[in-house]
Amino acid sequence: MAQSILKKQPPSARIEIEEIDESKHVVATYLAFPAGGKRGSSSRIDVVDSLQAFSSSIAGMLSSRAVLEGIGVGDSGASPTAALLLSVLQESMGRIATILFAHRLGTSLEPECKMYRLAADIFNDSAMILDCLSPALPKPSRVVLLSCSSVLRSLCGVAAGSSKASLSAHFATQGNLGELNAKDSSQETIISLMGMLVGSLVVSHISSKWATWSAMIALLAVHLGTNYLAVRAVSMRTLNRQRANLVFSNCFEQIDKELQPKNIADQVAPIRIPTPEEISIGERVFERDGVLRWQGGKALGFCRIGVDLQTILNLFGEPNQASGSYTSTQLAEFEKLLELYKDDEYIMWFDVPRKTFMVVLRDTATVTTQLSAWMHALSHAQYRGVPRTQDDKALMEDLRRSKQHVSRACGSYGIFEQLQKAGWDIETGAMETVSGTRIKVKESNSSASAKDQ
Known part of the structure; x- marks a missing residue:
């Protein structure tokens, strides 16, 4: 929409201000006309990072077991179709959350990469807690809880992926971003594999609710604590x-x-x-x-x-x-x-x-x-x-x-x-x-x- 504005100019002159977005597209035009004129229109980081990934892998196995219990594994009355529909609902909610989150906060992910890197783990750990709570709730409430868990994991994916890219660029001081990402991926794979092997032993020996929650809280505390230390250790330029x-x-x-x-x-x-x-x-x-x-x-x-x-x-x-x-x-x-x-x-x-x-x-x-x-x-x-x-x-x-x-x-x-x-x-x-x-x-x-x- 056109607006009449601006500085005093000679009778035959005008000022035109174009407003452009990031893609260089004109989104508005502001014109000032003379009176009577027309108006136009408008190092230790690797150690703590490995430790937090290791603890997260084990905690993830405990939460996965809780989800399987929640959808009816071991229950003869459970329906495979119901489990499939729940999976579709979770996936749909997660994808919608990904689109909305990236649209709303996409620009701030790189400037605030340290904050969103830690926030990603908070989202992920919150999703694990919801997963562990799901078996104790009736089925209608369980569906809502697991859908919220899927949304949190999607937010974690967007925040972690974007912030990790910025942090990787920060550490690639010699222009070796590809090499750094490859080595980081290999290290993460090894740590996750070790976590799964140890987690298999842990899960097989933990069956009671008290033991499950004690192990979960301890693992998540280690996960968030070490990740906090890792983020604090980064000195962005x-x-x-x-x-x-x-x-x-x-x-x-x-x-x-x-x-x-x-x-x-x-x-x-x-x-x-x-x-x-x-x-x-x-x-x-x-x-x-x-x-x-x-x-x-x-x-x-x-x-x-x-x-x-x-x-x-x-x-x-x-x-x-x-x-x-x-x-x-x-x-x-x-x-x-x-x-x-x-x-x-x-x-x-x-x-x-x-x-x-x-x-x-x-x-x-x-x-x-x-x-x-x-x-x-x-x-x-x-x-x-x-x-x-x-x-x-x-x-x-x-x-x-x-x-x-x-x-x-x-x-x-x-x-x-x-x-x-x-x-x-x-x-x-x-x-x-x-x-x-x-x-x-x-x-x-x-x-x-x-x-x-």
């Missing part, structure tokens, strides 16, 4: 949102100390960027989506990167339902925001009710653009605080000051250059966890445009 919080807050702490006794114009001393290994020590496996934290402390607010332009436009007021256009007051405020970010590859505004910084990216935005926007939001939340009321004038001024603070940090201290020297990968994007859009601003002459048409 890409900057996702949580690692960006830790790195940038550390940088700003040093910059503030450096500037306190000196004049800003004085020669600045280089700051020390924490390495990926140092950051991984303070990194949480599970973190809230888009949260801004200073030095790992309490939440200051939230930030979303890659939102569509209309999300920000609507923060200045909803458009007219009939014409789809905005009032002159709303447009005047938006003009100021565009002027503030005219030399940047992003636009940022604040959503007071959600306590969230909204960032729109231009089509020329790079990974460093996303990092700059996140740095801006984090710095603003720490030093200026999040607004409690919608005062556009005060917020605009605060954004200008915090943006100057970030520009000085990036320019005088060369943060991005030092990030690379410290071992960080600033060429691989890991800040967006939802498929976002980009905007392309075009300035053209309306008369020339009409002649071309």
Whole structure:
């Protein structure tokens, strides 16, 4: 849908903003026309990994036995057709869950690969517990329980497969991804085989419910505990949102100390960027989506990167339902925001009710653009605080000051250059966890445009 917006231009000029998705398809067009104009339309990791795979194999055999009991193995009154239909239902539920999960969270699997790698095992272990509970329930409830178990296993498959691919790429430092995957697959096969052999002995000696649950809980505790240690031991080199919080807050702490006794114009001393290994020590496996934290402390607010332009436009007021256009007051405020970010590859505004910084990216935005926007939001939340009321004038001024603070940090201290020297990968994007859009601003002459048409 077309919207009337933007900066003051000569009477014959207009601004056209195209919004494109990840596939470079235009999803919306925003036009600003002169008055009266028409509106257009719109190392130890291997050890713990082996141990967790070994314990999972044995626990899987116990849960499989429970499932067989639940579908009637050993019961002369059980129907093969009923067992088949249950299998079809489980498979169908699992495939639907796979499609929905991949659609909803596909973009966030790589940036948050450590979190989803551990979440995959939690899904899998939860499915095993449901399987063990199924024989104790009546048949109708058993069907629901086993269907939920199938859904959890499907979620595990998507999360584990995607996160494993990202982790494998992280460890393949010499470009030997194929070799690494082959060796990892061989190792996993050997460990699973050993687990099955040991599990055969364990299962044959465990028959009572008390013994089954005791063994299951112990094995799952070992499985999750070792997997947690394995995930914590990984030091990712890409900057996702949580690692960006830790790195940038550390940088700003040093910059503030450096500037306190000196004049800003004085020669600045280089700051020390924490390495990926140092950051991984303070990194949480599970973190809230888009949260801004200073030095790992309490939440200051939230930030979303890659939102569509209309999300920000609507923060200045909803458009007219009939014409789809905005009032002159709303447009005047938006003009100021565009002027503030005219030399940047992003636009940022604040959503007071959600306590969230909204960032729109231009089509020329790079990974460093996303990092700059996140740095801006984090710095603003720490030093200026999040607004409690919608005062556009005060917020605009605060954004200008915090943006100057970030520009000085990036320019005088060369943060991005030092990030690379410290071992960080600033060429691989890991800040967006939802498929976002980009905007392309075009300035053209309306008369020339009409002649071309």
